[in-house]
Amino acid sequence: MSSNQRSMFLKDSQTGAMSSLASSLYAFGEFRVDVQNRVLRRGEGPIALTPKAFELLLLLIQHGGEVVSKDELMRTMWPDSFVEESNLTQTVFMLRKALGETSRQRYVLTAQGRGYRFAPEVKSIPANGRARDTSSISVIQRDDSPTVNGQRDRARRTRKHAVLAFSFLVLFAIGLTLWLLPALSRRANASPPIHSIAVLPLDNLSGDPAQDYFAAAMTDELITNLAKLGTLRVTSRTTVTLYKHTNKKLPEIARELDVDGIVEGSVVRVGQRVRITAQLIQARADKHIWAETYDRDFGDALRLQSDVAGAIAQQVRAQLTSEQQAQFRSAQAVDPQAYDAYLKGSYYLYNSPITVPGPLSQAKAYFEDAIRRDPNFSRAYSGLANAYIYLSVFGQTQLSSVESYKYAQEADRKALQLDPNNGEAYEVLGVLNWRSDFDWDAADRAFSRSLALSPSYSCAHEDRAVFLAFMGRRAEALEEVEKSTQVDPSATGVELAVYFQLRDWSRLVESGIREAAANPSEWTVHANLGAGFEGIGKLPEAIAEYQKASDLSNGNLDAIASLGHAYATIGNRGQAEAILRGLEQKAKDGRASPYLAATIYAGLGKKDKAIQLIEQAYREKSFDIAWILKPDPRTDNLRSDPRFKDLLRRTGLSQ
16 A cells, blocks of 8 residues: 555545445454544553554554654655654654553564554454455456457457467576576575664573672673664663563564564683673574674673674674774773672662662672772773762662762763763763753763763663653653663653653653553652642542552652652641651751752741752752752642742753
8 A cells, every 4th residue: 555545544534434444443462443433442442542643553554564664654644744753753652652562562663763663463354344355356247248259359369369478478487587596595595684682681501599690790791782883772681681581482572572683692600711602593583693602711701792792793784883893892801800899789780679779789889899909990980870879869868969979970080081982971970960060961962972872771761861851852852762662661760750850740640550550569650650640639649659659669758758748738737747857857967858858848838948948959969959840749839939930040940
């Protein structure tokens, strides 16, 4: 079906035209698409879709699993107007959410740099419920028609000529096939290009379960190196971890992750020797492409990882910039004990929930140990800087914002001094520029630089998405959310954080309910959902979610402050003031931001005290000011106050 035909079909279906195609139903999985009535159903229940999202779904279905270019989608869906690509991005985003995509179930797949395709197998069901075969339809004439005899004579002559022509074509085809056979054989054996890849968790073959951290950390290292390849989309560590003990076949995993290639292998560590065996599979065909074994001293492990990543880059024909080539060549030897401590720090930082204080403290200690053993190890410094930032936000008062900022800034500055191409260090710099320096331009540059160095670095995509929403750049933020989802389909929270920053409370509630059902034990989901409920004025529902967030987080101070504010707002002063006293006590020795107590004073109607404490948090460069001051629903009753407006102006923000 041509693009013009698809446009005509969509136009007809919008106006209720009763064509045979428009009366069809499409079915995939539990879903049914009623074209005539323009309804998407799951089981018996209808699913709300915007008109454009429904049009997009039909277009993708009609292409039968083929990639539809972004240009064609935009021309067909907006034929009479000029729109930006961000309109399409947001429509794709809304369709995916309506279908309930997860890392295990993908519907709309992104062909990076090209367009989109529909993954599930779709069946067409005509309105009469029977498959329709139009191949046997013909025009029937009566045998006694005056024209029949003449037609029979002409038909006999035509058949004679046709037989001769057909014989010639058969001989020609045989000759052509014999001539082309070698080339066709070579082409059939050629592997399709690989544009996306997933590194499955490396098996620990050391025979020692205590070395599981080493296998996990070496997997992370390989992903980190491959993430530097700008022409290759690399699935994040958090997503591939879900497949650690899976019995699924590689083609099935490839379909779920929407990748062309899969790297799998093993790692063995014996004393000071490390052996990595890796192989690259053309995943959908389950076809072996490359395999190699690397055996090195443990102190040479950085070069080993670069060699493996470089070999894979060659196999997938990745186009490396001169800067990327330099990164692969620049891997230095590192003190073996320092590298071991660094791997343990990375394991605790990246393979444990970042909202849990215990693993964060262990990660910090291991990074510090790595630096003591090798003061020139750049990545140990950037890992330490990251640990300080997470401890400031989720460390349960272990470090104040002032301390965290100071130590994180020092460590990150040293990381970049030792290695100007450290993508993780630039991502940390972006967070520091944003959350502590209030320097929005510098933050934007740092996030962009991090992604230029590591295009598949999921943390940079997530932080940049939320930062763009914080800046009010909605379309760009949602586009960055999509990029984040491509490399880390299992990530939770970034979409919620974006809607929170945009103060889009209805979408925050919608997404929060869905995320809470999928991740009921993740406290940040409940905290965001509570904010959404408060934003739309449903305080009893907000209190229930804030209470869950407080319980699941073992008393995160921000969750507790939200609960206290909600109690104050509904008139439960006793419980609100009890929470307030605890927060003020912790604020005296720097274990809690003054801003948290300010939210409860705002709920109690004590605006002067609330603004006084917010000013104090601003002077102390509290990490929560840049994150929360503009969108926070807990301070809505302060927004008309000239002092609050002046504070927004001084921070470079606006209502």
